[in-house]
Amino acid sequence: MRRREGGVIKLLFDIIGYYFIITGSILCLISALAMIRFPDFYTRLHASSKTLTGGTISILIGIMIFKWELFITLRLLLLIAFLIITNPVTAHAIAKVAYGIGVKPRNIVRDELSEKEER
Amino acid sequence: MKKIKDLLEMSPVGHPEDLFTILLLFTTWIISSGDFSPSSLVLGLFISFLAVFIMHSYFTRELSKKITVHFLAFFWYLIVLAKEALIASYIVAYLTVHPKLPFKSSILKVPTNLEDENKLVTMTILANTITLTPGTLTVDLDVENKFFYIHCLDHIEDSDRDHLREELFGDLERAIRRVFR
Numbered sequence: 001m002r003r004r005e006g007g008v009i010k011l012l013f014d015i016i017g018y019y020f021i022i023t024g025s026i027l028c029l030i031s032a033l034a035m036i037r038f039p040d041f042y043t044r045l046h047a048s049s050k051t052l053t054g055g056t057i058s059i060l061i062g063i064m065i066f067k068w069e070l071f072i073t074l075r076l077l078l079l080i081a082f083l084i085i086t087n088p089v090t091a092h093a094i095a096k097v098a099y100g101i102g103v104k105p106r107n108i109v110r111d112e113l114s115e116k117e118e119r
Numbered sequence: 120m121k122k123i124k125d126l127l128e129m130s131p132v133g134h135p136e137d138l139f140t141i142l143l144l145f146t147t148w149i150i151s152s153g154d155f156s157p158s159s160l161v162l163g164l165f166i167s168f169l170a171v172f173i174m175h176s177y178f179t180r181e182l183s184k185k186i187t188v189h190f191l192a193f194f195w196y197l198i199v200l201a202k203e204a205l206i207a208s209y210i211v212a213y214l215t216v217h218p219k220l221p222f223k224s225s226i227l228k229v230p231t232n233l234e235d236e237n238k239l240v241t242m243t244i245l246a247n248t249i250t251l252t253p254g255t256l257t258v259d260l261d262v263e264n265k266f267f268y269i270h271c272l273d274h275i276e277d278s279d280r281d282h283l284r285e286e287l288f289g290d291l292e293r294a295i296r297r298v299f300r
Contacts, residue, residue: 027208034215043224046256046272047211053251054208057201071153078150084200088250095258095270110225110274 013065020062027055040106041098049091056083137175139183141167181240189298196294200251203291207253214272225274226258229267229284231292234299238262241299248291255287 034047057080064076105111144167152159171179186193214222233241239262246257246267254272261268275283284292 027212030212030215034211037215037220039220040224042256042258042270043222043272046254046270047215049250049256050204050207050253051211051215052208054205054212057204058208071150074150075153078147080201081197084197084204084251085247088247091250092247092257095256099258105224105226105270108224108226110227 013068017062017065020058020065024055024058024060024062027051027058031055041103042095042105045091045095049087053083053087134175134180136180136184137171139187140171140175140179142187143183144170178240178243181237182244185299189300192294192297196291196298199290199294200248203253204251207251210253211272222273224270224272226268226270227275227283228280229269229287230280231265231267231284233265233292233296237299238265241295245288245292245295248295249288252288252291 028051031047031051034051035044038044038047060076060080060083064073067073141164145163148163148167149155149160152163214220231242231245233245242260242262242265246260249255249257249267249269256270256272257267258270259268260266269287275286
């Protein structure tokens, strides 16, 4: 599984690894930018749950391509799995509690959850 | 005397399916330690047993049983999920850097057609999965009638709810049904 030293293949792996790491860092930066630019609470939660997860996954995939060894790859896969499982749970919990205590979404087209609350 | 009996009823011995949870925890231990010496393996087995002894429920039992039995289907589900998360992050990043912020958000009520069996477990997983797909965030759910209340970043105008469901999470729902069949 170990890649050859030198040559075209190493260059190719390096380019792909750099691509993933750089795009991952940019995505993390954009998620910080979204905290300032988005209009209300729920849309900011979108940014924090999705862009951050995508950026971190991208960086971890980049490291996996750089260090092509069995146990490091397995460990990084485990990290990705935990990240995918836990991040949406926190986002969902925060959204539900926020709606419960009355944080109203701004600029909204249609709100079908409010019909449920009235019943 | 009664206390000891209660403790025994709580123990993993009462539920043979807890062995699946121990197996999963032990695999996680081996991967994260990367060490095959006997002392490490015995310690890992002890710790995973202790963790299951302290904390176990219907949810963990059912989930780890299904994951162990349908391992390949679960792996496929993780791959689909990672792909969706990457695409979603690119879409949200595009909306962020767009100078006019071209979206209108809405909260929609979307039905699902998961099976009634293990409804709580599958709905929990699907609700957390939806949060990772592009432009959607689960705010609340109605377990009795199997409805999700989804906050859409970009409003989709569609009167046919089944078509909307197919568009939002059709692939993921199929992957979850394959794991829990």
